[in-house]
Amino acid sequence: MALLEIQNLTIDIPTSGGLLHAVRGVSLSLERGKTLAIVGESGSGKSLSSLALMDLLPRRAVRRADALRFNGVDLMCATERQKQDLRGNRMAMIFQEPMTSLNPAFTIGDQLCEVLLRHRKVSRTEARDRAVMLLEKAGITSAGTRLGQYPHQLSGGLRQRVMISMALMCEPDLIIADEPTTALDVTIQAQILRVLRDLQSEFGMAMILITHDLGVVARIADDVGVMYAGRLVETGPAAKVFTTPGHPYTRGLMDCIPTPGRTKPGERLGAIPGQVPNLVEELRGCAFRERCGQSRSACGESFPDLWLADDHRVACLSGQSAENAA
Amino acid sequence: MTAQSPSMQAVLPSRRARFDKFRRRAATNPSFMAGLVVLVVIAGLALMAPLLGLHDPYAQDLSRRLIPPIWHAKGTWEHVLGTDKLGRDYLSRLIWGGRISLLLGISTVIISGVIGTGLGVAAGFFGGRVDAVVSYVVTTRLALPVVLVALAGAALVGGSLSMVILVLGLLLWDRFAVVARTATMQVARADYVAAAQAIGCSTSRIVFSEILPNILNPLIVVATLEMAHAILLEAALSFLGLGVQPPLPSWGLMISEGKQYMFFSPWVITVPGVALVILVLAINLLGDGLRDVTAPERRN
Amino acid sequence: MLAFGIRRLTISLCVALTVSIVAFFLLHMSGDIAQAIAGTDATPEQVSQIRVQFGLDRPLVEQYLNWAWGVLRFDFGTSFYFRDQVTTLIAQRLPVTLALGGISLLLALIISVPLGVLAAVKQGGWIDRAALMFCVLGQALPTFWLGLSLIIVFSVTLRWLPVSGSGTWAHFVLPSVALGWYAIPAVMRLTRNGMLDVLASDYIRTARAKGLRMPTVLFKHALRNAMIPVVALAAVQFGFMLGGSIVVEAVFSMEGLGQLAWQSIARQDFPVVQAIVLVLAVLYIGLTLLADILNAILDPRIRIA
Numbered sequence: 001m002a003l004l005e006i007q008n009l010t011i012d013i014p015t016s017g018g019l020l021h022a023v024r025g026v027s028l029s030l031e032r033g034k035t036l037a038i039v040g041e042s043g044s045g046k047s048l049s050s051l052a053l054m055d056l057l058p059r060r061a062v063r064r065a066d067a068l069r070f071n072g073v074d075l076m077c078a079t080e081r082q083k084q085d086l087r088g089n090r091m092a093m094i095f096q097e098p099m100t101s102l103n104p105a106f107t108i109g110d111q112l113c114e115v116l117l118r119h120r121k122v123s124r125t126e127a128r129d130r131a132v133m134l135l136e137k138a139g140i141t142s143a144g145t146r147l148g149q150y151p152h153q154l155s156g157g158l159r160q161r162v163m164i165s166m167a168l169m170c171e172p173d174l175i176i177a178d179e180p181t182t183a184l185d186v187t188i189q190a191q192i193l194r195v196l197r198d199l200q201s202e203f204g205m206a207m208i209l210i211t212h213d214l215g216v217v218a219r220i221a222d223d224v225g226v227m228y229a230g231r232l233v234e235t236g237p238a239a240k241v242f243t244t245p246g247h248p249y250t251r252g253l254m255d256c257i258p259t260p261g262r263t264k265p266g267e268r269l270g271a272i273p274g275q276v277p278n279l280v281e282e283l284r285g286c287a288f289r290e291r292c293g294q295s296r297s298a299c300g301e302s303f304p305d306l307w308l309a310d311d312h313r314v315a316c317l318s319g320q321s322a323e324n325a326a
Numbered sequence: 327m328t329a330q331s332p333s334m335q336a337v338l339p340s341r342r343a344r345f346d347k348f349r350r351r352a353a354t355n356p357s358f359m360a361g362l363v364v365l366v367v368i369a370g371l372a373l374m375a376p377l378l379g380l381h382d383p384y385a386q387d388l389s390r391r392l393i394p395p396i397w398h399a400k401g402t403w404e405h406v407l408g409t410d411k412l413g414r415d416y417l418s419r420l421i422w423g424g425r426i427s428l429l430l431g432i433s434t435v436i437i438s439g440v441i442g443t444g445l446g447v448a449a450g451f452f453g454g455r456v457d458a459v460v461s462y463v464v465t466t467r468l469a470l471p472v473v474l475v476a477l478a479g480a481a482l483v484g485g486s487l488s489m490v491i492l493v494l495g496l497l498l499w500d501r502f503a504v505v506a507r508t509a510t511m512q513v514a515r516a517d518y519v520a521a522a523q524a525i526g527c528s529t530s531r532i533v534f535s536e537i538l539p540n541i542l543n544p545l546i547v548v549a550t551l552e553m554a555h556a557i558l559l560e561a562a563l564s565f566l567g568l569g570v571q572p573p574l575p576s577w578g579l580m581i582s583e584g585k586q587y588m589f590f591s592p593w594v595i596t597v598p599g600v601a602l603v604i605l606v607l608a609i610n611l612l613g614d615g616l617r618d619v620t621a622p623e624r625r626n
Numbered sequence: 627m628l629a630f631g632i633r634r635l636t637i638s639l640c641v642a643l644t645v646s647i648v649a650f651f652l653l654h655m656s657g658d659i660a661q662a663i664a665g666t667d668a669t670p671e672q673v674s675q676i677r678v679q680f681g682l683d684r685p686l687v688e689q690y691l692n693w694a695w696g697v698l699r700f701d702f703g704t705s706f707y708f709r710d711q712v713t714t715l716i717a718q719r720l721p722v723t724l725a726l727g728g729i730s731l732l733l734a735l736i737i738s739v740p741l742g743v744l745a746a747v748k749q750g751g752w753i754d755r756a757a758l759m760f761c762v763l764g765q766a767l768p769t770f771w772l773g774l775s776l777i778i779v780f781s782v783t784l785r786w787l788p789v790s791g792s793g794t795w796a797h798f799v800l801p802s803v804a805l806g807w808y809a810i811p812a813v814m815r816l817t818r819n820g821m822l823d824v825l826a827s828d829y830i831r832t833a834r835a836k837g838l839r840m841p842t843v844l845f846k847h848a849l850r851n852a853m854i855p856v857v858a859l860a861a862v863q864f865g866f867m868l869g870g871s872i873v874v875e876a877v878f879s880m881e882g883l884g885q886l887a888w889q890s891i892a893r894q895d896f897p898v899v900q901a902i903v904l905v906l907a908v909l910y911i912g913l914t915l916l917a918d919i920l921n922a923i924l925d926p927r928i929r930i931a
Binding site for chain 2: 637640641642644645648652653762763765766767768769770771774775777778782868869870872873876884887888891892894899902903906907910911
């Protein structure tokens with residue numbers, strides 16, 4: 001049985017301009033120990049989807065799903081208490097903003113130990129020992145003294161290492177990392193990713209990595225999901241999605257990254273013309289068709305769901321021809 | 327503020343368009359409209375007091391002392407809100423007293439507004455040593471206990487209405503200075519002020535045509551709050567017998583004069599007290615509404 | 627931190643000095659004090675005798691320096707009216723005012739902080755609306771009129787509490803309500819807005835992501851941060867209350883500093899007035915210093931930087 005099973009997740013947010021359909025029917029599943037990367041541009045609904053799993057959406061947002069199962073527990077029917085028992089314990093989250101995600105009024109040690117003390121019957125010393133061990137694994141030197149420090153005394157990179165350690169305190173089954181490196185310097189980004197990947201494989205956790213950086217995906221992910229305008233337009237194993245992208249939007253994204261050696265100096269990088277559609281309106285058919293070079297009249301009517309292979313799914317009619325050709 | 331682009335004209339819509347937008351937002355702000363309506367009614371009554379055919383507010387009639395208001399069994403239509411201990415008509419005194427409160431509130435705010443804005447703009451615009459001196463003066467002023475100093479001041483210079491206005495005006499400028507200083511600092515950093523300096527505009531020109539118009543909104547909000555503050559303080563001073571002197575119908579004085587009769591005729595303090603609450607409430611509502619209306623529109 | 631502390635202390639001392647100068651010169655330049663002491667029907671000889679007796683014939687600067695030197699040794703001079711040491715008078719009256727201010731502040735905090743938290747947690751709900759209306763209304767009530775109304779209702783009609791005086795705890799109930807009322811709107815608004823900001827912050831989301839129970843999130847993670855500015859405000863409000871107690875003490879005839887000040891102003895008893903102005907100012911300055919210290923203790927970002 002899959003660790004995580006999502007069927008037809010939707011998220012609506014009431015705004016002054018009308019009801020914003022931020023996520024419009026996302027379905028996916030994740031096996032134990034695997035890494036799923038969700039890519040897409042800002043506003044595609046990838047962060048909201050991950051917050052929806054933790055039930056940490058903004059208060060006004062409305063979450064619906066046909067099924068939302070984690071570890072056999074139906075999250076849609078779970079009580080707030082049951083969800084609290086899961087959060088930080090079986091599923092943990094790392095946020096985009098390490099600078100503001102730690103409470104300025106408490107020490108690092110206090111905030112780390114708090115997780116373990118909340119979910120396990122352990123003594124303060126045991127919690128402290130685990131915190132030190134995890135901080136060291138996350139690459140923080142003299143971890144013992146760091147425990148007594150306050151967040152503002154740490155750099156952004158260090159704080160993100162603390163956040164990672166905090167997520168690992170209870171050795172969860174699933175880690176959700178929402179753009180964990182976006183706010184950091186490029187040199188730090190690589191270190192943080194390495195730490196994240198190493199710890200994930202060491203503890204055998206599943207991970208959902210939200211990112212807009214395809215380079216990150218290629219290095220870490222087992223599977224990839226591409227989101228556009230609140231929908232998953234392509235899912236599949238990272239290798240297949242990268243070598244034989246099925247959706248025009250995925251191909252567009254990949255054309256945007258320069259590849260050393262292959263991209264010649266002075267060559268124009270690809271860019272996707274047009275804009276993301278207004279998510280307040282009801283969308284019929286493919287949301288990408290306005291920007292797509294291969295759109296035809298049928299694209300305006302249906303939102304297809306095609307299997308290119310038994311593990312590679314594409315929501316595009318042009319996939320049909322690829323399927324036929326294959 | 328940092329997002330302001332170099333030219334004012336390019337960013338800000340015309341004065342007319344801004345006013346239209348203000349009107350639209352104000353009309354839908356319940357707090358602003360409620361305050362405005364009540365205030366207009368009070369101000370209208372106060373302004374037209376001589377034309378309303380009221381009793382003379384100073385005319386005494388010892389045979390008609392302490393007549394209760396109309397909602398009491400013994401009330402008469404002759405004196406709708408009753409009479410005071412000297413037989414003076416309470417409604418008439420109340421309306422004439424409204425003139426005193428409004429006059430005092432507005433005059434005090436003009437004096438304190440000029441002092442505070444001047445200090446605040448100077449501190450925010452010149453910064454450095456000027457700022458340090460102004461901050462020191464504000465700190466010192468805040469350390470002075472307002473009620474006590476106002477009482478002592480009013481007692482020293484004698485409790486005429488104009489002296490009370492002067493004393494309060496000289497005391498209540500601190501919030502103007504603090505707000506003007508912060509707002510000026512934000513505006514002075516904007517590019518269009520730098521541009522004006524670069525093309526060699528004189529300091530006074532920059533202050534009057536670039537800075538003051540752009541810090542006016544928060545200052546008007548402060549003005550409403552300080553007006554309410556001044557009206558309450560005057561009432562307190564007059565109540566303590568050291569503010570406006572009899573026989574002027576100041577509401578604070580009416581409460582003070584009624585104090586000894588309040589056990590048997592509680593309305594002698596209820597009527598002017600409620601009037602005071604309604605006036606101050608209306609001014610505060612107007613100020614709160616104004617702050618919401620003039621605040622930059624929040625996203626989403 | 628140390629440099630900042632020293633600078634802060636120096637400024638405070640300078641402000642206290644300036645206040646003493648302002649208080650002294652304002653009162654001494656305003657008229658003939660000797661005439662005021664002697665009364666209107668005194669002969670010119672009596673007036674000049676008094677002038678010499680109280681040292682009022684000396685240059686103002688010399689009088690100020692004499693007075694200031696005395697103040698440094700807690701000698702505020704002699705009251706014209708009581709013919710007694712001002713220091714003694716103040717020492718007798720100060721406890722009542724401090725007690726009144728302290729109880730009022732406590733009362734205000736007990737009401738406004740929980741109400742502010744509740745209003746923020748249930749933002750837009752009926753508690754929030756009611757609390758905000760209460761704030762607007764609270765700010766419009768004149769303290770002295772509220773005091774008189776409380777007397778009419780609770781002392782005269784219901785006969786639950788004494789009308790005036792400061793002898794027993796019961797005498798402090800109504801005055802504390804009247805004085806504390808004044809601080810409630812400001813503290814409640816700050817608590818509410820602080821909680822709203824904090825509740826929308828990333829670290830509260832982190833706390834929830836840890837699976838912490840709602841009380842822990844609210845009272846440990848949120849309240850601690852939202853309270854930092856409130857503590858500072860409370861200290862400053864206490865200073866304002868000591869100054870504002872003059873009205874309340876007058877209404878309830880309490881034997882405190884405020885009433886002494888009021889009566890002394892009416893009697894033109896300047897040594898007492900200027901002493902009380904200075905004492906209240908110094909208390910206020912001390913409280914703002916205390917607010918800064920409390921801020922530094924509560925906010926680790928200030929403490930260590």
